[in-house]
Amino acid sequence: MxxxxxxxxxxxxxxxxxxxxxxxxxxxxxxxxTPNYKADQVTFKSALDNEMAGIQTKATNERHLNVGGEENKPYRISKDTSTTYxxxxxxxxxxxxxxxxxxxxxxxxxxxxxxxxxxxxxxxxxxxxx
The missing domain is CATH 1.10.287 (Helix Hairpins)
Structure with a gap:
């Protein structure tokens, strides 16, 4: 409970x-x-979308939701290497x-x-x- x-x-x-x-x-x-430093980004939605795309589940009851396992961190930290200001x-x-x-x-x-x-x-x- x-x-x-x-x-x-x-x-x-x-x-x-x-x-x-x-x-x-x-x-x-x-x-x-700092020369050549690339900014960090913390994203949630893209991490969720990426995780959900690779999940294979099997519902044994019509009331079950189609979701997968849980990850420890619901976000992802990445570097933005696409730009230079x-x-x-x-x-x-x-x-x-x-x-x-x-x-x-x-x-x-x-x-x-x-x-x-x-x-x-x-x-x-x-x-x-x-």
Missing amino acids: NLFSGTIGQLENSIQYASAKNNAISNNISNAD NHNGNNVDMDKEMSELAKNQIYYNSLIDRMNGKFSSLQSVIRGGN
Whole structure:
């Protein structure tokens, strides 16, 4: 029996994704002047699409979903080698990175607020509604 109906696990995966994205963005910003550095990207949807494309499953009941096994990380980190913005071979676009950092921070904060709300609800139930 899953006590939390998977919500906390999904929030945990999302927080891990946001943390990995923040680390990649921070790494990109810190290497903005490094010659031939290629920016890291953290992607979720393409990783999901790639994983789902190669999965072979067999449903033994019409109510079964056609899904495969789970991977530890629901995201993938890759290098963007397709572009060069600077004369030294570097492809870090500071405006884009700062925009992504702000967007990711808002996303991360909303996940933390949601997780806190879940734990507050559990705490309220444990205390008997007080």
